[in-house]
Amino acid sequence: MPTTPELCPPTVRCIRCGRKLTSRKSIADGFGRECGRKVRASLVAVEQNYSRMQIVKALDLIAARRIERDHAATVGLFYVVCGSNASKYYATPRGCTCKAAEHGRRCYHLAAVEMLSGAML
Ligand SMILES: [Zn+2]
Ligand SMILES: [Zn+2]
Numbered sequence: 001m002p003t004t005p006e007l008c009p010p011t012v013r014c015i016r017c018g019r020k021l022t023s024r025k026s027i028a029d030g031f032g033r034e035c036g037r038k039v040r041a042s043l044v045a046v047e048q049n050y051s052r053m054q055i056v057k058a059l060d061l062i063a064a065r066r067i068e069r070d071h072a073a074t075v076g077l078f079y080v081v082c083g084s085n086a087s088k089y090y091a092t093p094r095g096c097t098c099k100a101a102e103h104g105r106r107c108y109h110l111a112a113v114e115m116l117s118g119a120m121l
Contacts, residue, residue, distance in 0.1 A: 015062060016116050018071050032067060042118025050111040058111035067091075067112050077117050081109050093117055 012021050016035040021027045029036050036049070037060075047055055061067045061081065070078040081089040081098070089098040091109040100107040 014066060014081065015065065018069055030062060038118060039115050042115050045118065046111055046114045049114070050106065050108065054100050054108040057108040058115060061108070061112045061113065064076075067116070068108070069116070077113070079109075079113050080110070 007032050012027055013099050014032045014035050015030045019032055020062055022030060026032050031039060066082040071072055077092055080090045081091055083089060089096055089109055091113045095101055096107050096109045098107050099110055
């Protein structure tokens with residue numbers, strides 16, 4: 001068995017709500033049916049605020065399961081993003097801890113958070 005970092009396993013849980021996924025299709029999507037619908041619905045609004053490239057990267061992030069809701073967080077919504085060089089960022093609807101966001105830019109991590117959290121805000 002390969003060991004994976006605790007927060008970035010190939011998940012069988014819904015990326016959005018953390019519920020356990022059972023159907024093969026849901027597992028492939030990373031969302032339960034209802035959550036998948038909500039994420040797709042929020043995409044329309046998120047697309048207005050980010051560039052095409054950022055949207056593509058945010059969707060990649062979600063598809064690769066490199067973003068996950070942090071259920072240990074007790075206040076607000078926190079998402080853990082696994083960066084390419086094994087770095088981890090913490091993103092919330094208000095901000096992100098990555099370099100780009102530090103420099104005042106809207107990073108694509110935030111786009112992903114907005115997609116995932118859309119209907120919960
Ligand atoms: Zn869900
Ligand atoms: Zn970021």
